[in-house]
Amino acid sequence: MTQPLRIAILGAGGLGKGMVQRVELTPDFKTVALVDREAYLFDSDGISYAQVQSLQHLRQHPDSVPSAQAIQDLMATHADEIDVIFVALPNLPVTFIPDVVKQIATQTNFQGVMVDALKRTRAVEAMFTLDETLRDRRILYITGAGATPGFLSTIAAVAAQSFVEVTHVDIRFGVGIANWSQYRATVREDFLHLEGFDAEKVNAMSDADIEAELEKRNGILELHNMEHADDIILELAGICKREQVTVGGVVDTRNAQKPAHTQVTITGKTTLGVEASHLLTLDDATTMIDNVCGPALGFLRQGYQWYRQNHYGVVTSADLMPRGPLPLKTRTLV
Numbered sequence: 001m002t003q004p005l006r007i008a009i010l011g012a013g014g015l016g017k018g019m020v021q022r023v024e025l026t027p028d029f030k031t032v033a034l035v036d037r038e039a040y041l042f043d044s045d046g047i048s049y050a051q052v053q054s055l056q057h058l059r060q061h062p063d064s065v066p067s068a069q070a071i072q073d074l075m076a077t078h079a080d081e082i083d084v085i086f087v088a089l090p091n092l093p094v095t096f097i098p099d100v101v102k103q104i105a106t107q108t109n110f111q112g113v114m115v116d117a118l119k120r121t122r123a124v125e126a127m128f129t130l131d132e133t134l135r136d137r138r139i140l141y142i143t144g145a146g147a148t149p150g151f152l153s154t155i156a157a158v159a160a161q162s163f164v165e166v167t168h169v170d171i172r173f174g175v176g177i178a179n180w181s182q183y184r185a186t187v188r189e190d191f192l193h194l195e196g197f198d199a200e201k202v203n204a205m206s207d208a209d210i211e212a213e214l215e216k217r218n219g220i221l222e223l224h225n226m227e228h229a230d231d232i233i234l235e236l237a238g239i240c241k242r243e244q245v246t247v248g249g250v251v252d253t254r255n256a257q258k259p260a261h262t263q264v265t266i267t268g269k270t271t272l273g274v275e276a277s278h279l280l281t282l283d284d285a286t287t288m289i290d291n292v293c294g295p296a297l298g299f300l301r302q303g304y305q306w307y308r309q310n311h312y313g314v315v316t317s318a319d320l321m322p323r324g325p326l327p328l329k330t331r332t333l334v
């Protein structure tokens with residue numbers, strides 16, 4: 001029998017709800033759980049986007065279960081009814097998501113595949129400290145599998161194959177969101193890369209403080225030389241040295257239209273010794289949901305195949321190719 005993979009989504013903000021929306025269009029997955037800071041929602045028949053789209057907090061849903069430790073309670077009760085997990089939580093401080101993952105691995109019965117959209121190099125390094133624990137618990141964990149790193153670093157890894165030697169990978173992203181409150185954690189994390197800000201300072205800032213800072217910048221964040229895990233992921237995959245990877249971007253927090261194209265440039269030496277560059281530009285019509293949630297599902301599809309072949313522990317998005325969107329008959333393949 002072919003059955004959809006039952007996905008739990010940790011975090012019900014912009015990306016978490018975006019994943020619910022995307023899963024609804026993806027027949028080989030079914031959202032069975034959604035969690036925020038104060039409650040969780042579980043339904044083995046599936047959670048629809050219409051049910052959660054306009055909720056500010058999951059506790060507003062009549063069937064939600066309120067809890068101050070919603071992830072632990074969800075997993076303690078329903079771990080064996082979940083196949084895969086998408087982590088769409090804030091990651092301030094940098095060890096927050098690794099700590100949550102460790103708790104799931106050591107304190108619940110979950111076995112399956114997890115995927116995150118971690119951004120920072122240090123966050124991916126922290127995930128690797130859990131490799132043995134996750135292996136022991138028979139969990140396959142795919143880290144850095146959002147847009148960047150994830151989708152864009154995978155494009156770079158594939159395009160790099162033309163070259164005898166890769167000398168530079170440059171990732172530039174353009175993001176447009178109508179209002180920063182749609183993606184609070186994403187925007188807060190972007191602040192870390194601005195001059196004069198660090199995790200401690202951003203963590204202590206209220207939403208009003210963030211708004212005041214955005215106001216000073218006309219809602220635009222210009223980001224240069226970001227500490228982004230594309231570097232460690234491409235180095236681990238043997239594409240180039242981490243210092244040969246640069247990441248930057250522009251985020252408009254007041255306009256859904258993108259302020260710049262998202263582009264990946266891969267430069268290297270050809271067989272004839274000539275320097276050449278591949279340039280890939282994403283269509284501006286694609287959104288964060290398309291470029292983060294879509295690829296994360298693709299990585300989960302392939303990850304689940306690996307999991308069924310007894311692969312466990314931590315891997316990065318460069319270790320496996322995303323699959324789909326044509327649904328795989330996941331359960332029938334052994």
Ligand code: NAD
Binds near residue numbers: 071090117182187
């Ligand atoms: P958001 O602020 O919109 O939502 C975060 C959600 O997590 C909220 O529902 C909140 O209630 C919930 N949450 C917070 N603490 C929790 C806890 N202890 N238990 C349960 N739920 C909790 O966030 P967002 O803008 O959707 O971003 C989510 C993550 O995705 C961030 O870490 C961001 O950096 C990352 N991201 C990655 C990429 C990429 O390409 N790699 C792109 C965009 C966002």
